[in-house]
Amino acid sequence: MAWDFETDPAFQRELDWADEFVREHVEPLDLLLDDPYDKSDERAMAIVGPLQQQVKERRLWACHLGPELGGPGYGQVKLALLNEILGRSRWAPTVFGCQAPDSGNAEILAHYGTPEQRERYLTPLLEGKISSCYSMTEPHAGSDPTLFRTRAVRDGGDWVINGEKWFSSNAAVASFFIVMVVTDPEVSPYEGMSMFLVPAGTPGLEIIRDVHVGSGGAHSSHGYLRYRDVRVPADHLLGAEGGAFGVAQTRLGGGRIHHAMRTLAQVRRAFDMMCERAVSRQTRHGTLGSLQMTQERIADSWIEMEQFRLLVLRTAWLIDKHRDYRKVRKDIAAVKVAMPKVFHDVTLRAMHLHGALGVSGEMPFADMLIDSEVMALVDGPTEVHQITLAKDLLKTYTPAPGDFPTTHLPALREQARRRYAHYFDSTIGNDDPGALTGSRKAEAQ
Numbered sequence: 001m002a003w004d005f006e007t008d009p010a011f012q013r014e015l016d017w018a019d020e021f022v023r024e025h026v027e028p029l030d031l032l033l034d035d036p037y038d039k040s041d042e043r044a045m046a047i048v049g050p051l052q053q054q055v056k057e058r059r060l061w062a063c064h065l066g067p068e069l070g071g072p073g074y075g076q077v078k079l080a081l082l083n084e085i086l087g088r089s090r091w092a093p094t095v096f097g098c099q100a101p102d103s104g105n106a107e108i109l110a111h112y113g114t115p116e117q118r119e120r121y122l123t124p125l126l127e128g129k130i131s132s133c134y135s136m137t138e139p140h141a142g143s144d145p146t147l148f149r150t151r152a153v154r155d156g157g158d159w160v161i162n163g164e165k166w167f168s169s170n171a172a173v174a175s176f177f178i179v180m181v182v183t184d185p186e187v188s189p190y191e192g193m194s195m196f197l198v199p200a201g202t203p204g205l206e207i208i209r210d211v212h213v214g215s216g217g218a219h220s221s222h223g224y225l226r227y228r229d230v231r232v233p234a235d236h237l238l239g240a241e242g243g244a245f246g247v248a249q250t251r252l253g254g255g256r257i258h259h260a261m262r263t264l265a266q267v268r269r270a271f272d273m274m275c276e277r278a279v280s281r282q283t284r285h286g287t288l289g290s291l292q293m294t295q296e297r298i299a300d301s302w303i304e305m306e307q308f309r310l311l312v313l314r315t316a317w318l319i320d321k322h323r324d325y326r327k328v329r330k331d332i333a334a335v336k337v338a339m340p341k342v343f344h345d346v347t348l349r350a351m352h353l354h355g356a357l358g359v360s361g362e363m364p365f366a367d368m369l370i371d372s373e374v375m376a377l378v379d380g381p382t383e384v385h386q387i388t389l390a391k392d393l394l395k396t397y398t399p400a401p402g403d404f405p406t407t408h409l410p411a412l413r414e415q416a417r418r419r420y421a422h423y424f425d426s427t428i429g430n431d432d433p434g435a436l437t438g439s440r441k442a443e444a445q
C-alpha cells in the first residue's frame with residue numbers, strides 16, 4: 001500500500017486559500033467582536049455576511065455536510081485539514097458554516113427531522129441565519145444521561161415539559177432548543193427518553209442565568225434553563241418516541257472528532273508561541289532555546305502534537321472508510337482522551353516559558369488552559385471515553401491459560417523446540433535455543 005501524507009493538489013489550493021483568508025480576514029474579528037453565535041448582532045453580521053458569501057462561492061461552506069445537504073462532501077480527512085486552519089480563530093467556524101453546536105444539531109435534524117421540521121429549523125440553520133442550542137446536561141447529572149429527570153408528559157395533542165437543564169450553550173441567542181427528556185420512566189432510560197424541538201420564546205422556558213466558564217468573556221453563554229410546563233405540539237418530537245440515545249449518538253460522534261480537528265490548531269498556536277519565545281528571550285547563557293531543558297520541552301511538545309495529529313487523521317480516514325461513526329467508536333474515544341491532555345501539556349509549557357507574561361491577561365494561555373479542561377468535559381468526560389476505549393480493546397482478548405502468564409512456558413518452549421528441532425542438536429532439551437548444530441552452523445556461515 002502506498003502511503004501519501006499529501007492531499008491532492010486541487011484541495012491543497014483550497015487549503016492555501018483558506019489559510020490566507022482566515023489570517024487576513026477572520027482572525028482580526030477575534031480582537032473586535034464578541035459572540036460568534038449571536039446572529040442578532042447587526043454590526044457583526046454586516047461584517048461576517050460578505051465573508052460567509054466568499055466562503056460559499058469558494059464551496060467551502062459547511063464542509064462537514066454531504067452534497068445532499070448543501071455541503072461539498074469532502075469527507076473527514078479533508079475536513080480535518082481544513083479544520084486545522086479554522087481552529088485558529090473563534091470566528092472561523094461561523095464564517096465557514098460549521099460552528100458547534102449548530103453543526104451537530106444540523107446533523108441530527110437532517111437524520112431524524114420530518115420534512116416540516118427540516119424546513120422550519122434545518123434550512124435557516126444551514127444557511128447560517130439562526131443559531132441553535134443542545135439542551136441535555138442537568139444540574140444533578142451530566143456524564144450519565146440515564147439519571148436525567150426532565151420529564152415530558154403527553155397531554156392531548158401536546159407534550160408538556162418540566163425540569164432543569166444547564167450548560168446549554170448558546171441558550172441566550174438560540175432560535176430553538178433540542179432537549180432530551182424522560183417520556184416513559186417505567187422502562188429502561190435507553191427506551192424511555194426522547195428528543196424534542198422547543199422554539200425559543202415558548203412560554204415556560206426560562207433562562208435562569210448564564211453559567212460562566214473561566215473568566216467569562218469568550219466562554220460566557222451557557223444557559224441554566226428551567227422548563228416549567230413548556231408545551232410543544234406532538235410533531236415537535238425529534239426522531240422516535242424513546243429514541244433519544246440513538247439521536248444523541250448521531251450527533252456526538254461527529255462533534256468529538258471535529259472538536260479535536262480544531263483543537264489541533266490551538267495546540268500548534270501554543271507550540272509556535274513557545275518556539276518564538278525560545279528564540280527571542282535572552283538569558284546570560286544565550287537564548288532560552290539554547291538551554292537543554294527548554295529544548296526538551298520543545299521536543300516533547302512537537303512529538304505529542306504530531307502524534308495527536310496522526311491519531312486524528314487516522315480516525316478521520318477510518319470514518320471515511322466505514323461511513324459509520326459507530327464502527328470507529330473506540331478510535332473517536334481515543335482522540336477524545338488524547339485531545340485535552342496534549343492541549344493542556346503543550347499550553348502549560350508555553351505558558352511557563354513566557355514567565356510572568358505567560359500568566360498575564362495579555363497572553364491567551366490562561367484561557368487556553370481552561371479550554372483544554374473544557375475539552376476534557378464536553379461530550380463526556382475523559383474517564384468515560386477511557387472506559388469505552390479499554391472495554392472495546394479488551395473484547396478482542398481471551399484469558400491466558402493456566403493460573404499465571406508463565407504457567408505454560410515450559411510446554412510452549414518444548415513445542416517451539418520440536419517445531420524447529422532440525423536446527424538444533426538431536427538432543428532436545430538443549431538450554432540454548434539459539435545454538436546451531438554442526439551442519440546448520442556450517443550452512444549459516
Ligand SMILES: Cc1cc2nc3c(=O)[nH]c(=O)nc-3n(C[C@H](O)[C@H](O)[C@H](O)COP(=O)(O)OP(=O)(O)OC[C@H]3O[C@@H](n4cnc5c(N)ncnc54)[C@H](O)[C@@H]3O)c2cc1C
Pocket residue numbers: 101134135136137140141142143144166167168169170213222374377378379380381382383384
Ligand atoms: C463549556 C461547556 C459547554 C457545554 N455545553 C453543553 C451543551 O451545549 N449542552 C449540554 O447538554 N451540555 C453541555 N456541557 C456539559 C457537558 O456535556 C458536561 O459537563 C459533561 O457531560 C460532564 O457532566 P458533568 O459536568 O455533570 O460532570 P459529572 O457527570 O458530575 O462528572 C464529573 C467528573 O466525575 C468523573 N466521572 C463521571 N463519570 C465517571 C465515570 N463513569 N467513570 C469515571 N469517572 C467519572 C469525571 O472525572 C468527571 O469529570 C458543556 C460543558 C461545558 C464545560
